[in-house]
Amino acid sequence: MSEGVGGMSGKSPLSGTGPLKNPYGGLATLLLALAPQLIFLVFVILTPISFGYISASPANFAKFGFDRTLLSIFTLPMLVIAVITAFMIVKGPQDYYGGVALIALSLFAFYASSDLPGMRGFQFGPGTAPRLFSGLMLALGIGIALTGLLWPGAKLERYHLRGPLFVTLSIITFAAIIRPLGLIITAFACFMIAALGSPNQRWVQTLIVGIAITAFCCFLFPVALGLPFQLKPRFMLR
Amino acid sequence: MEIFANLALGFKVVFALVDWTIPYIGVTIPIPTNILLCLIGALVGTLVGVLPGIGTIATVAMLLPITFGLPPVGALIMLAGIYYGAQYGGSTTSILVNIPGEAGSVVTTLDGHQMAKQGRAGPALAIAAIGSFFAGCVATVLIALLGAPLTQFALKFGPAEYFSLMTLGLVFAVVLAKGSVLKAIAMIVFGLLLSMVGSDLETGASRMAFNVPELADGLGFATVAMGVFGFAEIIRNLDTGAEKGRELVQNKVTGLMPTRADLIASAPAVLRGTILGSILGILPGGGAVIASFAAYTFEKKIAKDPSEFGKGTIRGVAAPESANNAAAQTSFIPLLTLGIPPNAVMALMVGAMTIHGIVPGPQVMQKQPELVWGMIASMWVGNLMLLIINLPLVGIWVQLLRVPYHLLYPCIVIFCAIGIYSVNNAPADVLIAGAFGIIGYWLIKHDFEPAPLLLGMVLGPLMEENLRRAMLISRGDATVFITRPLSGVLLAMALALLILTFLPMLRKKREEVFVESEN
Numbered sequence: 001m002s003e004g005v006g007g008m009s010g011k012s013p014l015s016g017t018g019p020l021k022n023p024y025g026g027l028a029t030l031l032l033a034l035a036p037q038l039i040f041l042v043f044v045i046l047t048p049i050s051f052g053y054i055s056a057s058p059a060n061f062a063k064f065g066f067d068r069t070l071l072s073i074f075t076l077p078m079l080v081i082a083v084i085t086a087f088m089i090v091k092g093p094q095d096y097y098g099g100v101a102l103i104a105l106s107l108f109a110f111y112a113s114s115d116l117p118g119m120r121g122f123q124f125g126p127g128t129a130p131r132l133f134s135g136l137m138l139a140l141g142i143g144i145a146l147t148g149l150l151w152p153g154a155k156l157e158r159y160h161l162r163g164p165l166f167v168t169l170s171i172i173t174f175a176a177i178i179r180p181l182g183l184i185i186t187a188f189a190c191f192m193i194a195a196l197g198s199p200n201q202r203w204v205q206t207l208i209v210g211i212a213i214t215a216f217c218c219f220l221f222p223v224a225l226g227l228p229f230q231l232k233p234r235f236m237l238r
Numbered sequence: 239m240e241i242f243a244n245l246a247l248g249f250k251v252v253f254a255l256v257d258w259t260i261p262y263i264g265v266t267i268p269i270p271t272n273i274l275l276c277l278i279g280a281l282v283g284t285l286v287g288v289l290p291g292i293g294t295i296a297t298v299a300m301l302l303p304i305t306f307g308l309p310p311v312g313a314l315i316m317l318a319g320i321y322y323g324a325q326y327g328g329s330t331t332s333i334l335v336n337i338p339g340e341a342g343s344v345v346t347t348l349d350g351h352q353m354a355k356q357g358r359a360g361p362a363l364a365i366a367a368i369g370s371f372f373a374g375c376v377a378t379v380l381i382a383l384l385g386a387p388l389t390q391f392a393l394k395f396g397p398a399e400y401f402s403l404m405t406l407g408l409v410f411a412v413v414l415a416k417g418s419v420l421k422a423i424a425m426i427v428f429g430l431l432l433s434m435v436g437s438d439l440e441t442g443a444s445r446m447a448f449n450v451p452e453l454a455d456g457l458g459f460a461t462v463a464m465g466v467f468g469f470a471e472i473i474r475n476l477d478t479g480a481e482k483g484r485e486l487v488q489n490k491v492t493g494l495m496p497t498r499a500d501l502i503a504s505a506p507a508v509l510r511g512t513i514l515g516s517i518l519g520i521l522p523g524g525g526a527v528i529a530s531f532a533a534y535t536f537e538k539k540i541a542k543d544p545s546e547f548g549k550g551t552i553r554g555v556a557a558p559e560s561a562n563n564a565a566a567q568t569s570f571i572p573l574l575t576l577g578i579p580p581n582a583v584m585a586l587m588v589g590a591m592t593i594h595g596i597v598p599g600p601q602v603m604q605k606q607p608e609l610v611w612g613m614i615a616s617m618w619v620g621n622l623m624l625l626i627i628n629l630p631l632v633g634i635w636v637q638l639l640r641v642p643y644h645l646l647y648p649c650i651v652i653f654c655a656i657g658i659y660s661v662n663n664a665p666a667d668v669l670i671a672g673a674f675g676i677i678g679y680w681l682i683k684h685d686f687e688p689a690p691l692l693l694g695m696v697l698g699p700l701m702e703e704n705l706r707r708a709m710l711i712s713r714g715d716a717t718v719f720i721t722r723p724l725s726g727v728l729l730a731m732a733l734a735l736l737i738l739t740f741l742p743m744l745r746k747k748r749e750e751v752f753v754e755s756e757n
Contacts, residue, residue: 095418098684102424109431112446116438123714124706126438126445133430140424147420157683163476164679167469167651171672174655175665187652194648197476201644209645217656225304227660 019087026086028097032104033078037065053176073111078104092153099145106137166197181233183222188214241382244607248615251311251608252276275312276616279319280326280623287327288635289646294342295692296468297324298586299460300653303660310594311609315616317590321583322374322620325566326628329366329559330635333359342527342562345534349547349554361496362555363632365504367625368496369560373512374621377567380516381574381614385603388575392600395576397707398718402728404578404701409732410521411690413739414528422690425681429694430701432457439703452666459589459695461658461667463582465674466681466688468654472647473679496552504556507537511557515564520571521580527689533561567617573598574610578700582689585696 020026031038043056064070081100090096109130116127147153170193178186191210195201222229230237255268282304286297301320305313328343333350346366353362395403412422435446436456447453496504514536515529537557538547547554572580577599579585591598596609603610628635658671681688712718720726 094684098421098686101680101684102428105428105431109446112448113434116443116445124440124709126441126443129702129705130431130434130445133427133434137424137427137431140420140427144418144420144424154685158477159683160477164473164676167473167476167647168672168676170648170651171469171655171668171675174652174659175668175672178659178665178668183656187656190652190655191648194651195644198644198647200642206645206648210648213649213652217652221656221660226307227303228663229656229660 021089022086025088025090025093025097026082029078029082029085029100032101033075033082035104036070036074036108037061040064069114070111073114074104074107077107088149090149092148092151093156094148094154096145096148096153097156099141099143099148102137102141102144104141106134106141109134109137162199163197167194170194170197179234182236183218183229183231184214185233187217240386244386244611245382245615247608248611248613251612252315252615252619272312272315272612272616273619275308275316276319276620277623277627279316280323280620281627283320283323284327284330284624284628284631284635285323285638287324288330288638289327289650292471292650293467294321294324294328295463295582295586296471296654297327298583299463300468300657302460302586302590303657305590306593306660310591310596311612313590313594314587314609314613317587318613318616319620319623321566322370322563322617322624325563326367326370326624327635329370329562330363330628330632331639333362333366333555334636335639342530342566343558345530345558346555346562348534349550349552352548352550353552353555356550358550360632361500361552364496364629365500365552365556366559367629369504369508369511369556370563371621371625372508373515373560373562373564374567374618376512377516377519377564378614378618378621380568381571381617382611384520384571385575385610385614388571389600389603392576394724396722396725397704397711398722398725399728400576400578400704401701401708402719402725402732403576404697404704406728406732406735407521407572407578407580408690408694408697409735411693413735414518414521417685417687419739421686425686425688425690426694429691429696430698432462432691433695433698434702439699440706452664452670457670457695458661458667459585459692460661461671462674462695463586463692464654464658465671466678466691468650469672469675470678470682470688472650473675474682475643476647500552504552507553507556508560510536511560511562512564515561516568518561519565519568519580529561529565530558533557563621570614570617574603574614575600577602579696582692582696585692588696 040056040061043054044058044061047054047056081103085100113127113130113134116130117125118127118131119125170190173193174186174190177189188210191213192206195206195210218231221227222231252272253270254272256271257266258269258271259266279301282301283297286292286300287294292300298317298321302317305316308316325342329346329350331337332343332346333354336347336351350362350366353359408426411426412419433456435453437443437447437454438445444454511533514533518529518532534547534554534557537553538544541547541553566583569580569584572578573584573587577597579588579598588598596602596606654671655668658667659665661667678688681691708718709716718725719729
């Protein structure tokens with residue numbers, strides 16, 4: 001799940017001076033190359049404050065991040081691509097970075113399925129099909145990236161931060177507190193966090209709608225539909 | 239006549255009365271539960287489908303949990319109702335707000351919204367409903383006609399044939415997808431890879447799950463669908479400022495009924511749309527999207543005055559809407575007879591069936607006829623419901639569209655989250671859907687179509703299973719896919735289709751069909 005996210009940090013790549021023609025594109029690809037390690041690092045940092053949801057220790061990080069299989073299958077090829085990117089003028093950035101992300105994805109899938117046994121005689125092993133499709137994906141990724149490199153194409157679209165940030169935050173909050181705090185608090189909190197994603201809120205109005213929706217959810221799902229939702233926080237039930 | 243007997247059985251199931259005692263009063267009255275479920279499904283489906291940024295797939299995925307507590311037949315009937323409701327809801331927003339609820343109703347915006355601006359929203363909505371109903375009737379008969387013989391045919395299929403058929407389906411999906419062929423194939427392969435996560439079918443080995451217990455069972459299809467089609471759409475709408483783009487027709491919708499001239503003008507268009515849609519819907523991997531585009535293009539090609547199109551001609555609404563609905567309905571055929579879901583919505587249906595312990599395929603047709611025929615009959619009833627209930631309710635849908643997006647989208651986020659959570663009661667599923675929301679947002683920004691991804695994800699396990707089985711039976715001889723006649727023909731068709739797509743001449747034609755919507 002990491003790779004698709006990693007590649008999105010591209011602002012419209014400015015063409016630099018000197019031999020480095022595309023420093024920002026190179027940097028974005030570099031981040032993508034280091035994405036597994038970086039994401040694992042985030043998990044390590046989040047471990048103490050995640051109430052036991054995440055358990056990633058620094059020792060695990062060293063084992064995962066410097067794993068030779070990962071370095072040779074994923075990191076090294078991606079670093080090469082990052083260097084190439086930095087020295088290239090990309091004519092169709094939308095396709096090029098899309099293709100690069102697909103390459104990253106396929107390499108990561110190769111790594112993820114590298115511990116699985118392959119063909120045994122004429123019989124397929126569990127690793128055969130994943131590697132087959134990873135290979136296909138790699139070829140397609142290279143094809144799309146080359147298209148973007150050599151032929152003029154669409155520019156990158158602008159990414160916005162506010163909407164994705166608060167919607168994601170709301171989703172994470174939901175997952176974190178639905179079990180311990182129950183539906184009433186969760187629904188209301190998530191509504192308000194998600195609402196932060198739009199600059200057009202008038203807060204009194206939003207508050208009223210939030211309360212109404214919370215009430216509606218608490219009636220609809222546990223009562224009307226009979227789904228097993230716990231309404232109140234766990235500590236109030238004891 | 240077997241068909242009539244089958245259809246009669248279906249309608250008996252749909253109209254079945256269940257005695258119900260009113261609590262506290264003690265009077266027992268017979269009520270048609272299945273009809274009521276279909277009605278509620280159609281209503282709720284329209285209600286959610288009307289909301290901007292929620293297409294058919296997200297609607298069905300979101301409403302899946304509300305059918306869990308029902309008996310299998312009732313649940314499937316309700317889901318069918320939701321599906322048609324969502325489709326119709328999508329058309330309503332296309333016509334009234336110029337925002338297509340889903341890809342299948344993009345072309346409806348072209349003439350539908352123009353009609354609405356001219357104060358003829360009523361006739362446009364009515365023709366959409368009438369056209370859909372007619373298409374639904376024809377498609378229902380078609381399903382009844384083709385169901386039994388195709389099932390017989392399907393019983394001859396071995397693993398090799400199944401694999402080849404699914405390959406053909408995926409090739410169809412590529413050809414019929416919008417935009418770059420290379421990107422569409424890449425999305426299918428991405429979907430296939432995602433479907434590999436979790437435990438291996440044969441050996442039980444954990445694949446690509448990194449010892450994360452939440453991934454051990456694989457990625458839930460509904461979870462990914464909600465992420466890519468639900469959350470991603472919301473995020474994207476926030477980006478583009480959905481508020482500005484919404485030019486809601488302000489004048490009141492009056493005069494629902496189309497005039498005589500309208501009916502005469504649209505009747506042949508409806509007929510042509512229905513035929514085109516029925517054919518395209520049956521193709522595995524085909525579906526409602528291309529059907530509506532093709533019907534519109536065709537209608538424009540044969541029109542005496544093509545310049546009328548895009549300025550609010552009723553034929554431009556009638557043809558794609560009927561095609562859309564016919565295709566939506568006939569796409570049940572591959573699912574019910576072969577057990578292969580031809581598109582993402584059907585895959586969700588498979589999910590619902592699996593929850594109730596039904597494995598779709600040729601056996602269901604024979605072992606549980608009341609279920610299959612009940613569902614087929616309910617499609618017809620569902621279409622009728624849309625016609626009867628939705629036209630008078632247009633006013634309510636319009637009111638709903640007036641709700642500003644900045645209040646609407648937090649509600650959608652919560653409903654989606656609750657919907658995903660209630661499938662397995664797993665908070666991790668919500669997180670996975672959130673991650674796929676961001677991936678989906680990225681895909682949209684890089685012009686990748688998410689629909690083929692879902693299809694790949696659905697067909698992945700089926701394809702792998704059949705591929706492995708075929709190789710095992712033939713003792714490692716890969717030529718079995720070519721030497722078995724049926725399988726060979728299917729693969730040859732797939733190859734020919736793929737080559738044709740890359741031919742420059744046809745490539746231009748294919749682009750032409752889709753470009754219609756952009757200008």
